[in-house]
Amino acid sequence: MPPLNATSLPSLAGTVSVPTYDRSRLRTGIVHLGVGAFHRSHQAMYLDRLLERGGAEEWAICGVGVLPSDRRMAEVMAAQDGLYTLVVKHADGSLDARVVGSVVEYLLAPDDPDAVVEKMAAETTRIVSLTVTEGGYNTDPVTGEFDAGDPGVVHDLQLGAAPATSFGLVVEALVRRRERGLPPFTVVSCDNIQHNGDVARHSFAAFAALRDPDLGAWVDREVPFPNSMVDRITPATTDDDRAETARRFGVEDAWPVVCEPFTQWVVEDRFGLGRPPLEDAGVQVVEDVDPYERMKLRLLNAGHQGLAYLGRLAGYRLVHDAAQDPLFRRFLLGYMEEEATPTLRPVPGIDLDEYRRSLIDRFSNPHIRDTLARLAFDGSERLPKWLLPVVRDNLAAGGEVRRSAAVVAGWARYSEGVDEDGQPIEVADRRRDTLAASARRQRQDPLAFIADRELFGDLVDDERFTTPYLEALTSLHERGARATLDTLVAQLAGA
Secondary structure (H helix, E strand, O other): EEOOOOOOHHHHOOOOOOOOOOOOHEEEEEEEEOOOHHHHHHHHHHHHHHHHHHHOOOHHEEEOOOOOHHHHHHHHHHHHOEEEEEEEEEOOOOOEEEEOEEEEEEEEOOHHHHHHHHHHOOOOEEEEEEEOOHHHHEEEOOOOOOOOOHHHHHHOOOOOOOOOOHHHHHHHHHHHHHOOOOOOOOOEEEOOOOOOHHHHHHHHHHHHHHHHHHHHHHHHHHHOOOOOEEEEEEEEOOOHHHHHHHHOOOOEOOOOOOEEOOOOEEOOOOOOEEOOOOHHHHEEEEOOOHHHHHHHHHHHHHOOOOOOHHHHHHOOOOOHHHHHOOHHHHHHHHHHHHHHHHOOOOOOOOOHHHHHHHHHHHHHHOOHHHHHHHHHOOHHHHHHOOOOOHHHHOOOOOOOOOOHHHHHHHHHHHHEEEEOOOOOOOOOOOOOHHHHHHHOOOOOOOHHHHEEEEEEEHHHHOOHHHHHHHHHHHHHHHOOOOHEEEEHHHHHHHH
């Protein structure tokens, strides 16, 4: 079969859904930094929906790879003319496939950073969007302060340096627009961070202020940074996914994307230079995204953290296997109902009982084959942003924290780097060495792990948290994850 590209696209129409719009007529109005699986299953999919409806031709996407590790994506996108197959896997085993055509250009910043800057500085670019991961905003997980000592930041602040970070690239583009009398583009974060637009504003303005305090104030004042909430479970693509895409749909795609059926994007209507009619593609455009993002981050993402560490310690490797276990289902639903939900604001148009049940069903989809290792990646960036706010809000209100404490204890036990059978655990975290050192000390000093105030703040000083945390950690060491959860669920059921 021929490889996927613009030439072969017409021949695929009989086996897979393909764009019917004329891609040659598209113009890029969006530059996206960080083209990974999630962006291609989510934002690019929504733009493809819009284009398929007709119109919005000025809102196609130029993708940008910021890191040297993005070179493979650049090669695939060039060979396939920006096309890729999006395969939706339903719980009953059925598949839907669509070739997405909304990405029409791709630039690799390490090869030509000036081309990336000029693309963003061009008058036609009205939105710059980001999926640079939770850690990509370079902020302290407790204080939220921008890390001016980061090596990439230090490099980009040197006079005459070619920008190598998202901060350097975006701010230099804003500088050039300002010098040319062009209004700033809107920066849209699509990362899983509460108030992601506010976080992005703080980080980019802080970087700009290091270049020039007046520039920092201008970025903070003039550049729109709407908050958004994004949701679609999208595991990493495997060789099996490539083979299945070829076998089932006759598409030879070097990097297809697989995902669940559910998708949600909620974004605040704060765009300085206009926006595509996103609501026509199913996006919820709202005045305040906070209730939606709290719901998603504290229920779905924090729930994922519970599965990631405790599930792995209990012997599971795949998300659906842990989520189908009745013990884990009871534990997760208890966390969602008794700990996370009391910290939420009312969410317009959402039935929270139905939403919680749907999360368990989504986690349990056996055909997604998402890994616990993916959920556990970079816990030091994720757990403080997703779970610890639930803990702090409940402590302030006198609420329940025992399940949350067990999840943190699971992370601490996981960070020892060995499971209950003595097999190694590959801890993938930017702070891995620091976490491992603290975890190794905790059998002698049980509070060593949460004594890291950069991650946990003053939680180590609050007995309402440390007491259930120590109970869970001791039980994990002595009895294992499954027995620990079994006892905890039984205790809380009878409370």
